[in-house]
Amino acid sequence: MAEQPLVIDSNAPRPEPRTSSVETLRQEILERLTYSVGKDPAVARPHDWLTATILTVRDRIMDQWMESSRDTWRTGKKRVYYLSLEFLIGRLMRDAMSNIGIMEQVQSALKSLDVDLSSLITLEPDAALGNGGLGRLAACFMESMATLKIPAYGYGIRYVHGLFRQEMSEGWQVELPEEWLAHGNPWEFERRESSYEIGFGGHVEPITEPDGTVRQEWRPSDHVLAVAFDTPVVGWRGARVNTLRLWSAQPIDPILLDKFNSGDHIGALEESAKAESITRVLYPADGTPAGQELRLRQEFFFSSASLQDIVRRHLQQYGDLGSLPDKVAVQLNDTHPAISVAELMRILMDMHGMKFSSAWDICRGVFGYTNHTLLPEALETWPVALLERLLPRHMQIIYAINAEVLADARNRAGFNDGQIASISLIDENAGRRVRMGQLAFVGSHSINGVSALHTELMKKTVFKDLHTLYPNRINNKTNGITPRRWLLECNPGLTRLITDRIGPDFQDDVTLLKALDAHAGDPNFQQQFAAVKRANKAVLAELIRERMGVVVSPDALFDVQIKRIHEYKRQLLNIIEAVALYDDIRAHPERNWVPRVKVFAGKAAPGYWNAKLIIKLINDVSKVINNDPSVRGLLKVVFLPNYNVSLAETIIPAADLSEQISTAGMEASGTGNMKFGLNGALTVGTLDGANIEMRDNVGPENIFIFGLTAEQVAERRARSEVPRSAIDNSPRLKEALESISSGLFSPDDRNRYRDLVGGLYDHDWFFVARDFDAYAAKQREIDKLWNNPDKWYSMAIRNTANMGWSSSDRTIRQYAEDIWSVPVTGGE
Ligand SMILES: *Cc1c(COP(=O)(O)O)cnc(C)c1O
Secondary structure, three states, X not given: OOOOOOOOOOOOOOOOOOOXXXXXXXXXXXXXXXXXXXXXXXXXXXXHHHHXXXXXXXXXXXXHHHHHHXXXXXXXXXXXXXXXXXXXXXXXXXXXXXXXXXXXXXXXXHHOOOOOXXXXXXXXXXXXXXXXXXXXXXXXXXXXXXXXXXXXXXXXXXXXXXXXXXXXXXXXXXXXXXXXXXXXXXXXXXXXXXXXXXXXXXXXXXXXXXXXXXXXXXXXXXXXXXXXXXXXXXXXXXXXXXXXXXXXXXXXXXXXHHHHHOOOHHHHHHHXXXXXXXXXXXXXXXXXXXXXXXXXXXXXXXXXXXXXXXXXXXXXXXXXXXXXXXXXXXXEEOOOOOOHHHXXXXXXXXXXXXOHHHHHHHHHHHEEEEOOOOOHHHOOEEEHHHHHHHOHHHHHHHHHHHHHHHHXXXXXXXXXXXXXXXXXXEEOOOOOEEEHHHHHHHOOOEEXXXXXXXXXXXXXXXXXXXXXXOOOOEEEOOOOEOHXXXXXXXXXXXXXXXXXXXXXXXXXXXXXXXXXXXHOOOHHHHHHHHHHHHHHHHHHHHHHHHHXXXXXXXXXXXXXXXXXXXXXXXXXXXXXXXXHHHHHHHHOOOOOOOOEEEEEEOOOOOOOHHHHHHHHHHHHHHHHHXXXXXXXXXXXXXXOOOOOHHHHHHHHHHOOEEEEOOOOOXXXXXXXXXXXXXXXXXXXXXXXXXXXHHHHHHOHHHOEEOOOOHHHHHHHHHOOOOOHHHHHOOHHHHHHHHHHHOOOOOOOOOOOOHHHHHHHHHOOOOOHHHHHHHHHHHHHHHHHHHOOHHHHHHHHHHXXXXXXXXXXXHHXXXXXXXXXXXXXXXXX
């Protein structure tokens, strides 16, 4: 395994860098179409133009990509590796063009060829290699790391099918395969030379070395090949280009050739399919652990490939593994890559002859772990028996780590048996399972929560005893969003307006949006702000008409809840309130009701029955309300199918009101909340996750906070409070619930919602009933404000002005300084 040290010859010949005048772009698009896509421009189809344009844009990133990489080799800068089972990237072309500043030139070049750039943009498929917030965070982080000129790699899986495509069939969610690679992927480069063998199964053999020491060697029974596919990630103004390296599983050829030659064609094909199955689909789980063995295979597959790659690169440059913590930081995005801790130990000890204690020091020097949820059902564990069978050597290492940690706890900290049981890597209660959160924690020097509240709760709940044992490890890094995609690109109208007002500097430092505060009271600016919002709403209204056949007025209040469908996110609270409002509008037609459009979007995990039922309920309710003439169009309810990054980019700039109404204590951070605030929507929300920090930043007078606090929820949970009285004391809630459970909205199946509503009477696990009155009252307060547009838009402006803190540049600076110890040389 001796690596040749890589020497970079800075005098090696290079091509002239590309220029980006309209004329050269036009010429190159034609050349790419002809020579790379192989299409005669006279007959080229839109997809051919898209591919040719992407290739032309991509070329403009190449020089900087190679320069960025040469720079890291030359200077010996520390590299950051972000390991994530999910990257919810969305479309790349507009992002790349905008970040390198060639959008207008490309548009003109295409126009001269009679091709419309904006329709090409919408042709590009979303790379949906993630479920929701966690995967989108990874994508925002990649962009911010490039912007801040941090040498970084993202490592993940190149799923053939990303998150399922959602369609509606009579109001029910149906899941269809996502075919994002159907037209090829012009962004990626396959790197056959960067491929690694990944083992599974087999046994462990002790080997006695000539000097008498014993070394363990894992002899796997199966192997698959991990092949790298690289996608460039370009930072703002082309600051730096980093690599997103996604692994694809393939069979190891010679074995199959043997099988084929011996006449076992089916066996060869089966083996090939089995290998490839590892990276075929993204698990559509959200907050529930996928129990499948295949999921564990995916986790180990990408962890092992990434670590082998990291160690190879390090040895190639430095020749010695002792310096690993000085030159390498590995961030584990949740516990999905937690097996990396055992895999790095195995590589260091079994393959490089290191002693346990030195390997263990290196491990903790290298790894940082980000926890994303405290939902008990989401804390990943694997049966010991499964790990023993699939990864026998890793199981041994986990036992060794556990022995070390438990000895430390007993001897140094004097832990009692209860505390020992709580920190142990092995959960002995539920049939012996390995706790991946504990493994990630003990193997890392830093464990971070993703909002201030979530970090505090982490210290008090899941990691209470580990926090006592290692009190300096837990820290907070509140999530963020990249303002490039979530303001500059998705809302060009607002970007132009802000630039006209305060100049363009905020585009490089989004905290400068603060200057807008001074203009919040200016009626002229309020009107301009409102005009931008209205134009964005007209676009969304058109999309709603086109896709749903529902006509909505852009002058109505657009009230938006878009996110994964989950009971803790409480779409149910929102739709029940819509039903109550519907009752009120009919009961009091004389009142001056504010016209509202309630927009929902989001996917439910396919096995999550209540979440799917909530989608059906929203659709059932919308059918009745939208078609009831006595509502006089004052209330419309729309569920837009197939929520993804691109749909979010259209909806968020058009939102007046952002619904962030999770049960307090359950949303670790939320990032959707930040995207809306930045785009000038007002938030109605609970004191949960990053909503709390939003309130602190925009000021409590510019946000609508309601409901029980995390502490109150925990206290009521602890005494098993019965929710019934909340319903009995609220006639509006009672009436709404009765109309739903009696089948008013489901005449074809009157019992459809009986159990769903029954749950609110029985246990109300997510405090829907108990927060209802506070929520409904807040909505009427919001109506009042809507009738005072000067006030409304002054608040909206103050939201945009005070969301600079939510930039993922801020988050990444904090990771860089506190966790990774890498300098930040880019950005403002
Ligand atoms: C931002 C984003 C999320 C996360 O939204 P939350 O409201 O924080 O749950 C999920 N999916 C997509 C497509 C997003 O863009």
